[in-house]
Amino acid sequence: MVATFRALASVVMLAGFYVVALIQLAGAVALVIWISTVLNGVIALKIAFPLFVATVGAVSVALWKAIRAKPEPAPGLTVGPDQAPELWRTVHELATVVGTRVPNEIRLVPEVNAAVSEDAKLLGLISGRRILYIGIPLLQAMRVDQIRSVLAHELGHYSGRHTRLGAVAYRGRLAMGGTISRIGPRNPVGWVFRGYSRLYLLVDNAASRRQELEADRSSVQVAGRVAAASALRELPVLDAAWDFYFQRYVHPGWQAGYVPDDLFGGFNELLVARQAELDEMRGAEPEGGGSRWDTHPPIAERIGIIATAPDASGASDDRPARVLLPDITALGRRLQQLVVDAGDRTMLPWPEFTAATVAAGVQREADAVFRALGRFTGTPDPGLPAVLELVQSGRLGEFAEQFFPNATRREAAGKFAEPMESLLQSAAVASGAARWQHSWSEPARFVGRDGQPLPLAEIAELAVAPQTLPDAVARLTALGIDPAAGKVVQRRADASGARLLAALANIKVDGVDHDLLMLNRGLVFVSNPGKADKGTKRLRELVESAPITQLASRHQFLPFEEFATATVRKQVPLKAEVVLHDGRRLTLQEAWSSELLEKNSRDTLLKALKSFGSED
Known part of the structure; x- marks a missing residue:
């Protein structure tokens, strides 16, 4: 009940946002009247006009859009009682225990999370359609008693009426955020609105934290203290495993143009294979701390409160939670079809997906070396044979010193064994003599073809010295590796897998206005950026409009590897000259009206430019 009153308080504060707007409007009118007694009426109007626009215009537009907006259900796979009878039976049982009606829909979602929503009417007075969301990774990883605890917690939000005001709060947050985004950072009206919005978030998040603690009582009521606490302990472990799975296995292949044919099945295989590592993580104590801005209390605090709650007689059930679904593998594949837009990516089984992913990454590394070789020698079709010719002629150190600037030429030649291994690996894959084995x-x-590891690191050590090069070539031939198969595939670097580091609006590139995005692999020049004002907002909308790789393909992308030198003529406003390896020059000139995406954007760009030269 306390949480319900707090939720109502947050709604009252949403209404207070518009009271603040009316007060500011009245203040603006009073200001105009007072200024008009001192100054010319036209001047008074010019001073007060921005206040009117911010207070009336921004609030009206944002409110209109918020009223029309409706929270959309999270994408997922709806499973009915005929498709998952055991899951529905369990939800029916738990709903009865916590004293609420059964949700209208159960939807499997691709998250390490569970949630509920309700489309209530008349400010929550009339109950609406309910949806229970269950993350399929939870069903793959948890025990039955743990998933019962999770489901009871979510159903407890219904019995506590925590979802009744969800749509109102959603529209209120949209209106508040929309208003603030339409007011310039220097407008004093925006200062007041931002301060009030922070106060609202404090109240709303406090209500949310209290609701989570109330819902935890339903978990204990159904599953008992042990299962409820263990379910909470499991969540950060699964979060870490899910992030590791995507970063290590899924994302590299996605960026290379591939998609696994069983995304969720792969996560289940990872959980089984790395059980010992996960058990070690489970043994660690949950992190404490927390912030007043958090929507959930720290897990350590929740576990501590659960330990003091009256225990229930819920029996432990260590069966895997996947038994609640008739065929979790098939449902996972159906969910993937619904939520994953693979575009033109090639779908592969996991062994082939990993082999193609790693091979693409190695080829990308080899291509960077080959492109550098083309610039160094003028070779139109650079490849491994040309690198071996440099070794034979004793010029490898001269070429390699660009990769190891702090080494002598002799040292650089020895250090080149590591890049050489990548070149040999790409040649081996292209020759059909080797592959990357999934694990x-x-x-x-x-x-190699026999499934045994290839000793290419040893051969690479031999291949960087003229006296041992013949032995290296002989050993490659014996393994069925043709050096001629090692050649450049991508003749110009692109932004695949790149990250955004900085962005500046209103930069002149050779005298023409551009917006500039700095990636870890190069610069993106956005021509015809529009009006000079609101540059930060324009940059934010740009980077949120599409993935960075797509933005780089739509606009002019200049890879850092094509930079020969860069000279910083002036730091503020930035002025620099870049010379490319092909002899072209371009100047970068920041205007006084330039704006930054983040406050350190200029410093980040300056650091990158200085790495190619020195300041005047």
């Missing part, structure tokens, strides 16, 4: 428990292994 869930360790990094992919590079193996």
Whole structure:
């Protein structure tokens, strides 16, 4: 009941946002009247006009859009009682225990999370359609008693009427955020609105934290203290495993143009293969701390409160939670079809997906070396044979010193063994003599046709010295590796897999206005950016409009590897000259009206430019 009153308080504060707007409007009118007694009426109007626009215009537009907006259900796979009878039976049972009606829909979602929503009417006075969301990773990883605890917690939000005001709060947050985004950072009206919005978030988040603690009582009521606490302990472990799975296995292949044919099945295989690592993580104590801005209390605090709650007689059930679904593998594949837009990516089974992913990454590394080789020698079709010719002629150190600027030429030639290994690996794959072997428990292994690891690191050590080069070539031939198969695939670097580091609006590139995005692999020049004002807002909308790779393909992308030198003529406003390896020059000139995406954007760009030269 306390949480319900707090939720109502947050709604009252949403209404207070518009009271603040009316007060500011009245203040603006009073200001105009007072200024008009001192100054010319036209001047008074010019001073007060921005206040009117911010107070009336921004609030009206944002409110109109918020009223028309409706929270959309999270994408997922709806499973009915005929498709998952055991899951529905369990939800019916738990709903009866916590004293609420059964949700209208159960939807599987691709998250390490569970949630509920309700489309209530008349400010929550009339109950509406209910949806229970269950993350399929939870069903893959948890025990039955743990998932019962999770489901009871979510159903407890219904019995506590926590979802009744969800749509109102959603529209209120949209209106508040929309208003603030339409007011310039220097407008004093915006200062008041931003301060009030922060106060609202404090109240709303406090209500949310209290609701979570109330819902935890339903978990204990159904599953008991042990299961409820263990379910909470499991969440950060699964979060970490899910992030590791995507970063290590899924994202590299996605960026290379591939998609696994069983996304969720792969996560289940990872959980099985790395059970010992997960058990070690489970043994760690949950982090404490927390912030007043958090929507959930710290897990350590929740577990502590659960330990003091009256225990229930819920029996432990260590069966895997996947038994609640008739065929979790098939449902996972159906969910993937609904929520994953693969575009033109190639779908592959996991062994082939990993092999193609790692091979693409190695080829990308080799291509960077080959492109540098083309610039160094003028070779139109650079490849491994040209690198071996440099070794034979004793010029490898001269070429390699660009990769190891702090080494002598002799040292650089020895250090080149590591890049050489990548070149040999790409040639081996292209020759059909080797492949990358998938593993869930360790990094992919590079193996030959017989499935045994290839000693290419040893051969690479031999291949960087003229006296041992013949032995290296002979050993490659014996393994069925043709050096001629190692050649450049991508003749110009692109932004695949790149990250955004900085962005500046209103930069003149050779005298023409552009917006500039700095990636870890190069610069993106956005021509015809529009009006000079609101540059930060324009940059934010740009980077949110599409993935960075797509933005780089739509606009002019200049890879850093094409930079020969860069000279910073002036730091503020930034003025620099870049010379490319092909002899072209371009100047970058920041205007006084330039704006930054983040306050350190200029410093980040300056640091990158200085790495190619020195300041005047």
